[in-house]
Each structure stands twice: as structure tokens, then as C-alpha cells.
Amino acid sequence: MALWSFRFDIVATQWKIRTVATYPLWLNVIPTLCKQSYGGVAPELEVRDDFWSYGEYVLVGHGEQTNSECGKFKRFEGCLNVELHNQVRWFYPDLPKDSVYVRSVYQSCDKPTCPVCFKYGWAVREATRMEKRLQEASKRFGLVEHIVVSVPKKEYGSSLEALRKRAVKILSNRGVIGGSMIFHAFRYRNRHVSRETGLPIGWYWNPHFHVLGFVGGEGYGKCRRCKGADCYACGGFEGVTRRENKKDGWIVRVLEKRKTVGGTAWYQLNHSSIKRGVKKSHAATWFGVCSYRKLHLINGKDVGIKHKCPLCASELVRVRYLGVFSELSISRRGAIVSMFGDKGEPLWEVVAERKFSRGSGSYESPI
Numbered sequence: 001m002a003l004w005s006f007r008f009d010i011v012a013t014q015w016k017i018r019t020v021a022t023y024p025l026w027l028n029v030i031p032t033l034c035k036q037s038y039g040g041v042a043p044e045l046e047v048r049d050d051f052w053s054y055g056e057y058v059l060v061g062h063g064e065q066t067n068s069e070c071g072k073f074k075r076f077e078g079c080l081n082v083e084l085h086n087q088v089r090w091f092y093p094d095l096p097k098d099s100v101y102v103r104s105v106y107q108s109c110d111k112p113t114c115p116v117c118f119k120y121g122w123a124v125r126e127a128t129r130m131e132k133r134l135q136e137a138s139k140r141f142g143l144v145e146h147i148v149v150s151v152p153k154k155e156y157g158s159s160l161e162a163l164r165k166r167a168v169k170i171l172s173n174r175g176v177i178g179g180s181m182i183f184h185a186f187r188y189r190n191r192h193v194s195r196e197t198g199l200p201i202g203w204y205w206n207p208h209f210h211v212l213g214f215v216g217g218e219g220y221g222k223c224r225r226c227k228g229a230d231c232y233a234c235g236g237f238e239g240v241t242r243r244e245n246k247k248d249g250w251i252v253r254v255l256e257k258r259k260t261v262g263g264t265a266w267y268q269l270n271h272s273s274i275k276r277g278v279k280k281s282h283a284a285t286w287f288g289v290c291s292y293r294k295l296h297l298i299n300g301k302d303v304g305i306k307h308k309c310p311l312c313a314s315e316l317v318r319v320r321y322l323g324v325f326s327e328l329s330i331s332r333r334g335a336i337v338s339m340f341g342d343k344g345e346p347l348w349e350v351v352a353e354r355k356f357s358r359g360s361g362s363y364e365s366p367i
Helices: 082-090 118-141 159-172 192-196 235-249 261-269
Strands: 004-011 013-022 058-059 073-079 100-105 143-148 176-189 201-216 253-256 273-275 284-290 317-321 335-336 347-348
Touching: 058 073, 058 176, 082 100, 118 176, 118 201, 118 261, 118 284, 143 159, 143 176, 159 176, 159 201, 159 235, 159 284, 176 192, 176 261, 176 273, 235 253
Parallel strands: none
Antiparallel strands: 004 013, 058 273, 073 100, 073 317, 100 335, 143 201, 143 253, 176 201, 176 284, 317 347
């Protein structure tokens, strides 16, 4: 099923079709496991899965679960607009009649340290907020670039605060005017590198930053369109960063264009690093033109996650299943199911959320 939907308007008795993004495509990222043959049985390699911390730094998701409810089923959200979904069948012949879209919602504490909630709770929430903020900023500063900033070994002993300040200065010298900075204390040594170096597979200390931000001036487009030239003699980003590298030793690279900004943010967040034992340790910080002090126009805007129906682009609402719950299997990614049972009885209904007056708290009807 395509992740883009069609919205219909009747204008002068004719259908006008507009494609609209129903929800961030990166929320449906599915990890793909690839197996490769090494010409027979591969030799035994030492694997160090326990090396996920170094000094005061730790990978997200390696703390303690503080809430027994984490990861438990919470409710269903869906779109029961059957009439409009039946109209969509004109574009999707394989779509069954009377289809509805439903997704499962699970309890999340949204803590980066939680081994249950860090990936599909905290990282999704933070990536969505980052994407919304960067989208607003891109209206003024252009294309969002993915930039990797590698710390030289001579500065490995610096504190995180010092490294962040230094990285902002390094980026400014290269023409990066602002963005979001995600700290990674480790890199992962995969099987290929392990075979070549003889070192164990696993995480190892190698501090660096992943930046989603903006290159000032002409941006990075000039270098991306370059057919090959002497970068050191060029005034583009690649020329500037090479000349600056001779002075400071920092390696700054701009990667290829992003398919989705939110997807990149989510992936970088779910293996980012934070400080151990700190109550509020931020994996991502803002700097330059995207800092809270300078980009204050959108601080008050709602940047929460609002999932939409992939069929009609309507916002999802809380729904209740009326059938046999044990026979139902719907993931957090959602599924297209039938609105009615075999005998024509409705299987889904919208749940109205009830709220009490101020001072008595709020209450949502149980499923």
C-alpha cells in the first residue's frame, strides 16, 4: 500500500486529485537484515556486545526500565471513514471494500535510557520535533544537510561541553550557520572491519557529531554538482573544509541528500550517546541560526506527533475493537482491516474521550 494518499475535491463537477503526505515516511522504517557469504564457514570472531559505555558516556537504551508498563499495549488509533475509503478504491483496485486503517499504541516513558522505549518512543518523539523545527528553518535557510564532524584524537579527553563548543566553532569556520547536533561517543566495528583489523566486533570509543543543519552562502550544491576539480583551490565547502582541516585537524564531511530528515534524525538518535547519571542529558542540541534564542518563532507551536490515515489523510482518533481481541494482530505500523464482520456487524467504533473539570484531572475511557 502506498504511503501517499489522495484527497478529493469536487470543482466544476470534476475530480481534482492532490497528493498529500499522510505521515512521515520514516516512521515505517523496517530494519533489513542482510546475510553475506564469505566462501564457506566464516572463522570465529570475538564479539564485544557489552562495550556500550566509556567513562561517563553511555549509549542510549542501556539504562534501567523504571516503569513496568513500558512497552505494554495502550490503545488503538485509527480512521473509520469508510465512505471516503471506498472512494479511494478507484485508485487502489486491490483495496477491499469497507476498509479502515488502525494502528496499535504502546505505553512509553519516553526516556533515552529505557531499553524498551528508547527506540520507538523517545527517538521517534525527538526526531519528529527535530523534523518540524528544521522544516520551518529550511524555509529561510535552504536545504537541510547531513554533516558528520569527527573529533581528532588529540581532543578525545575533552569534556562533552567543551567538544560541543569546539564543534560549533569548527562548523562556523566552514560556513555551517546552524542546525541540530547529535553526539555519538562510539562507532561500531562491523564484521568486515573486524576481519581486516583483527579487532573485536562491537562499539568502540570514537567521539563525533552528526549535524542536521544548513550551509551558508551557496550551500553545498556547488560541490554536489562538481564534476571533479582541485578542491583546495575552490571556494566551495569542500575547498574550505580541506584548508581548515590543515589548521585544526577536524574532519567535516557533508553526506548525500537526505530522503527524509526525520528518518535520518531517528536513526542517529537511536544509537546516540548521553552522560551517565545525569537527570537531563540531551543527546541533541541546537546551535547557530536554529538555536532557541534565534529561532524563537516556532518555539510555541505544537510539534507533537499527529499520525494520519494513509488512505484519506485524516487525523487518527481513538477507536475500540468490538470483536474477539485474541484474534486481532495489529502492529504499531498499522494495518488496513475490515470495518464489518462476516455477518455485517461493525467491528470498530470511535471512542469519545471524556475530560473532567479543572482540578479533578483527566480521564480517558478504557478500551
